[in-house]
Amino acid sequence: MSFPAGTAAARDLASCHTCWKLVAVGSPRCPRCNARVHLRAHDCVTRTVALLITATILYIPANLLPIMTTETLGVSQDSTIMGGVVLFWKMGSYPIAGIIFFASVMIPVGKMLALFALSWSVWRKRATQRHQRTVLYRITEFVGKWSMIDVFVVAVMVALIRLGGVLTIQPGIAALAFAGVVAFTMVAAQGFDSRLIWDAGAGEDE
Amino acid sequence: MLMANEQGMGRHSSLRNSTSVPKDGMELTKDQIDRQIACHECDALLDLKPLTKGQRAVCPRCGGLIQVARDDHLTRALAFAISGLLLLPIANAYPFLGFERGGLENMFRLPQAAQILFQNDAQFLGIIILVLIVVLPAVLLALVLGLVIPLIRGRNAPWLIPAGRLLYGMNTWNMVEVFVLGVIVSLVKIMKLATVVIGISFWAYIGFALCLIGAISHLDRLSVWQAIDRVSSR
Numbered sequence: 001m002s003f004p005a006g007t008a009a010a011r012d013l014a015s016c017h018t019c020w021k022l023v024a025v026g027s028p029r030c031p032r033c034n035a036r037v038h039l040r041a042h043d044c045v046t047r048t049v050a051l052l053i054t055a056t057i058l059y060i061p062a063n064l065l066p067i068m069t070t071e072t073l074g075v076s077q078d079s080t081i082m083g084g085v086v087l088f089w090k091m092g093s094y095p096i097a098g099i100i101f102f103a104s105v106m107i108p109v110g111k112m113l114a115l116f117a118l119s120w121s122v123w124r125k126r127a128t129q130r131h132q133r134t135v136l137y138r139i140t141e142f143v144g145k146w147s148m149i150d151v152f153v154v155a156v157m158v159a160l161i162r163l164g165g166v167l168t169i170q171p172g173i174a175a176l177a178f179a180g181v182v183a184f185t186m187v188a189a190q191g192f193d194s195r196l197i198w199d200a201g202a203g204e205d206e
Numbered sequence: 207m208l209m210a211n212e213q214g215m216g217r218h219s220s221l222r223n224s225t226s227v228p229k230d231g232m233e234l235t236k237d238q239i240d241r242q243i244a245c246h247e248c249d250a251l252l253d254l255k256p257l258t259k260g261q262r263a264v265c266p267r268c269g270g271l272i273q274v275a276r277d278d279h280l281t282r283a284l285a286f287a288i289s290g291l292l293l294l295p296i297a298n299a300y301p302f303l304g305f306e307r308g309g310l311e312n313m314f315r316l317p318q319a320a321q322i323l324f325q326n327d328a329q330f331l332g333i334i335i336l337v338l339i340v341v342l343p344a345v346l347l348a349l350v351l352g353l354v355i356p357l358i359r360g361r362n363a364p365w366l367i368p369a370g371r372l373l374y375g376m377n378t379w380n381m382v383e384v385f386v387l388g389v390i391v392s393l394v395k396i397m398k399l400a401t402v403v404i405g406i407s408f409w410a411y412i413g414f415a416l417c418l419i420g421a422i423s424h425l426d427r428l429s430v431w432q433a434i435d436r437v438s439s440r
Contacts, residue, residue: 006267008244008251015244018371019431022242032435033367088395096394099387134247134268145381148338152381152388153395155331159319160303160396162326163312167399171328179334190378198248198268 014039041193045119051188052115058180066172068154103149111185114140125200137194144186151179245270273428280358283424287350290417293410301405313405316340338381343418346380349373350421362437374427382415
């Protein structure tokens with residue numbers, strides 16, 4: 001495999017993932033921080049896609065099943081993620097409806113689509129729009145954890161209501177599925193090696 | 207496409223002239239390698255130049271941030287970390303949220319929240335709260351202190367390297383600010399059902415979260431590893 005001129009890889013140097021020290025290719029560990037060194041996370045596209053598929057599958061029960069069940073005087077009521085958004089919207093709490101919709105629907109869906117597209121472009125060795133793709137990756141990495149918000153909301157609600165004793169709130173299986181979606185997409189984003197975006201098309205355009 | 211790439215390089219290097227692309231074609235000596243760095247986002251091989259305070263080094267190829275030279279970054283990180291350390295016990299040992307009924311307050315503390323969840327068939331939520339909200343932030347704060355204090359004193363310490371690896375490795379999972387927003391959302395939700403009492407720990411946790419984020423944001427990765435290099439080679 002050839003690397004574009006001007007890269008560390010083209011000079012047989014690998015960059016430590018942890019402390020960014022340059023290490024000659026072939027050394028197993030970084031002399032500064034002792035972390036494992038590899039030139040590229042080569043199977044990273046396969047791994048990213050595998051994690052993304054897992055997250056996508058989990059996203060279905062996360063939306064269809066109840067994220068929490070409210071029980072008042074023997075009457076229980078299930079609420080899904082979208083149900084919560086609609087409820088807040090009807091109550092007139094538009095900012096809260098917006099936050100939950102953004103964090104629970106827009107961010108995870110957008111993130112999964114973005115990572116699928118990035119993996120596809122790297123797999124096809126596309127050499128165009130590198131800046132745009134790098135920016136897309138940075139955004140994906142940055143926003144990921146914000147989708148955890150709904151899981152924290154459920155946790156705080158359940159803990160609070162248990163304390164009150166008037167009504168009970170049971171966390172639904174969707175909360176677990178959704179936490180899984182967030183965790184898997186975060187690991188997928190972290191594992192994706194953005195340098196592969198810049199490796200493609202070595203010798204063609206440089 | 208070639209044009210776009212070259213324009214991109216020109217634009218960045220003219221704006222922030224603190225990194226440059228080394229010439230190809232000669233063997234690099236060990237000394238030269240030590241003064242170079244590969245952009246962690248696109249692998250461009252760059253010469254490292256010492257920055258003056260307030261400068262940022264940006265990769266001319268992809269625009270990735272290489273290094274930020276902040277004024278007294280270690281001292282400021284320490285100031286934030288000490289404030290966080292003062293707020294941490296308040297955030298954990300005092301009431302967080304609760305209800306008031308008939309003049310009696312029924313409140314829970316943050317570690318108790320995990321316990322309540324655990325005892326009520328919400329084990330995984332309990333684990334999430336315990337690990338992400340109680341334990342991990344405290345560990346991160348300890349790592350910041352463990353790194354910054356020896357580096358400021360210019361002393362080597364056996365834990366510097368593992369602490370650096372752990373801090374930058376675990377910080378991605380630092381969700382204190384997400385939790386704070388989540389608590390605010392649940393307050394809005396629950397205010398419709400009952401009157402909620404906000405405890406002192408709620409405010410302390412917000413302060414702690416801001417201090418932790420402030421401390422970590424001052425610890426520029428490359429500058430910290432260069433500082434570790436300096437004290438460990440002494």
